[in-house]
Structures are given as structure tokens and as C-alpha cells.
Amino acid sequence: MAVRISPREITPEHVYLNRRAFLKVAGSALLTGTLAACGVQPQTQTPARTPVPGKTDELGDPITPYEITSNYNNYYEFSTDKRAVARLAKDFPTDPWTIEVTGLVKRPFKIGLEDLLRAFPQEERIYRLRCVEGWSVVVPWQGFPLAKLLARAEPTSEARYVRFVSIYKPEAMPGQRKYRTFPWPYTEGLRLDEAMHPLTILATGMYGKLLPPQNGAPVRLVVPWKYGFKSIKAVVKIELVATQPKTFWNTVAPHEYGFYANVNPNVPHPRWSQATERRLGESGRRPTLMFNGYEEEVAYLYKGMDLRENY
């Protein structure tokens, strides 16, 4: 299967290096695409304010400015106010960080962030992200295919789904304290073939920098043909399971947010149409594309399925 989005070289001058030592190492890995600690001098630079001119997604739409994508975040662990998240998440501790891959696998393992960045070379993917609320952005992510991580654990033949769990840390996440009626921690799920799809990545950076906390640092899922809420942030656990796992929004409002949550202009949300969207940074609206424009790559996954039933 051909993937249109080819990994591109990461522009070194946009690598933002964090103060913390381990992140320096990680940053160098990001920078060079090789093992860290090979003498690359960390350059401390202020993040670029605007994207590289001329950079677009494969449809020719420009990358959304960093100031927008890093200041407009649906992240209820911090706040329901999309603009308050960046401030509230500023000091969210992401060091140390461990991801556990477990469940129906032959080789369960735990991996620290540093090792993760070393073990899996980071590539750039410019993806559209379409929020279920009806807005969208174009983001240059750095990450690696989730398939590689899963392959390492060797899923058993019973494994049919992948369950993702986000961090539960109420002392650092005010939303987890404030919105008590939500089923924390945030969980998500994919069918195994969706999780293994080459477009599905785990992202550790964006715009050539490490992920800022408000965008899901240090590691998040990105599934570009599904509504944004599927792309779970701050992942700590990835579990292979036999049956369709419960997911956060599907538990909160089952009629509004399905398990599949594929971007689909023809299947409205119960309270609004999904036929159009606002691209942040533009005025007015534009039509929403089937599978968010990734139809060619992913439609086969849903052949014969009623997408109205399986919203």
C-alpha cells in the first residue's frame, strides 16, 4: 500500500532543545536521526514563530501557524477552555516518562522516553487534524509508525484491538480534579489493523520541536483520518486486547462519539453537521473531506461496513 505522505527531512534550525538533559539527548536524536550522544552541540534557539514558508500538506494547504496549534487545545485534563490549556499545562512534568506495552503480546515491555526516541527514528509527517467540533489544522508532526512499536511486542493471534491509556496525575492536571464526573484516565482504542496502518503514528514532536505539554507531551497518538479525540495525548500504556475497548468520549456520550470516529462529512454529529469545517487561520468554511482526505489510503479498512452505524 502506497503512503502518499513521505517522511521528510527535519529542518535543523527548527529543532528546539529543552533545558533538561535527557531532552537534550532526545532533541539531538531528533535532530540527527541517529543515536544521541554523538557530539552534536545543542543549539539553544527560540522556537520559530511561523512555519517555514511554502510548506504545505500533500493537498497544498499551508501548515497552520505554531501559535495557533499550541494555543488552542482540547485537553480536558487541564481545562475545557481550549485557550487555558497551554498556561495550565506549562509545567506539566514529562520526565521521567515510561510507556508500557502489554496485554496480548509475546514480549511485553516498558520503555522510557529516551530509549523510545533512540529505538525508533523520528520522521516528519504533515497531517491534517480535524476536530469533531468542526475545526481543523495542518500540523507537521515528528514521530514514528505505531506499527513499529507494536511489532516489537509481537501481538499474539488473539489480539484484535489496541487500548491506549493516558496519564492519571490529578496533582498536575487540574481538570482531572475539577471534572470529577469524567471517567479518568482518558482512554482510547483502535482496531489492530487501524493501529498497524502506516499513517498511524506516535508523535513526540511538532514543528521540529519536542511536543509542548498542551499538545500531548511527551508522546501522543496521531490518527489523521479520525476525529482529533481519537489521537490520545500523554500516553503511558498501550495494551493489546481481544475485544473492543471502552473509550473516554464513547463512555461519556455514546450517541455522540463512536468508537470509530472516522472523519466523515456525510455522517453528522447528533448536534451539528460534519459537512464543513473551519480551518484555523482562514476565514469562513471549507468542505470536510471523506476520511479527512486520506480516503485512498484507509477506505479499504472499512469495506462493507455501515459507516452510519459505526460512526
Next chain:
Amino acid sequence: MARHPARWFRWLGHGIAWTPLAWLLLEAYLGRLSPNPIQDWTQRTGRGALYLLTLSLAATPLSWHPRLRWIRPWRRTWGLYAFAYAVLHVYLFVGVDYGWRWDWLWQEILSQKPYIWWGLVALLILTALAATSPKAVARRLGARRWKALHRLVYLAAVLAVWHAAQAVKGNVLALRGDIYRPVAVGLVVGALLLARVVRRGLRHRAFVRFVKKRFATSPPP
């Protein structure tokens, strides 16, 4: 000599009514709106409409207080402001957000749970009330019919609250999500309606007679 409160309140009353718009304009000017400014505008003018409508409903119960009788005419003024905000709210949605693309709008409206419809009915009511608000029109209509028509303001308020409750993210019935605003306004509107019902009940003749009889049979203290 202290001026009658009705006089200085004129400034305050209009000031309150202009505040949501002035604030929105100021923030837009300072570049402090969100990366999704059209949504800011739509939501905040909608809220402005609802707040003014609520204020308009509050004027009458406030005026029951002997020293606040002068506030009664403000129900009309604030009601007209509410109408103006609602028109702006809908214009932003239809004209700016959707750019008058009726095909897209139609899709949006058809695919909905009826929250857009509740908004539309509320807007139609407010339009009818605004249209019959000039004294000449009211006189032509006759007091009884005018009164009956203007009772619809309660319905408009309830519909607007419900419209807002369904527009925000979250689930009002489960008290989950971003729902404190519509719930708060809903409680205020409910209290204002209840105040009227209670007062009517209290004034009801049969009720008065009932009370009198009770007190007539018992020995005077």
C-alpha cells in the same frame, strides 16, 4: 438633592447592554480573541442576547419593589437589545461563518438535533415582539392581544436557554462538560418565571378568600 435613581440608571442600563459588544470589539482590536475568532463572535453575541433577555425578564419582578417601580420600562429596552444581539448572532453564523452558502447551511440545519430550530423560533418570537414594540403598533394591536403576544417572551427565553444548552459542548442533563453557563442562566430564568407564578398565585382571589376565611374562624390574637 439626590437625583432620582431612574435618571442615573439610564447610563448604567445602556452601559450594561453595550458591555458584551464593547468587550468583544476591544478584545478583537487587541488581538485577544482565540484562533477561532468566528466562533468567539458567534458564541459571545449569543450569550449577549441571552443575558439581555434574562435582564429584561428580571425588570418586572424587580419593579414589584415599591422603590424600584421605575425599572419596569427597562424590560422593553433590554428586550430590544436582546433582539439586536440575536440578530447579530445569527448574521455572524449565516453571513460570516457560512458566507451565505445556503446549501451548506441547509445541510447543517437538516442534520441537527433541533437546537438550531429552537434558536430560530426564539429569534422569530423576538422579532415579533420587537416589531410590536413601538407604542403606535401596540395601540393598534390592542392591550389584550399585545399582552398575549408579549407573554411569548417567556417561551423565547426558555427556548434560548435550551438552544444554548445544546450548543455548548457537554451534556446538560448529565451535568457534564462545559455547561455551567446555560445551567446558571437556566436557573435564573426559571426563578424569574417562578416568581411571576408565585405572585399570581398569591394575588389570586380564591386564594385570598381562602386565607380570609381561615383567619375569620380563628379567634383574633
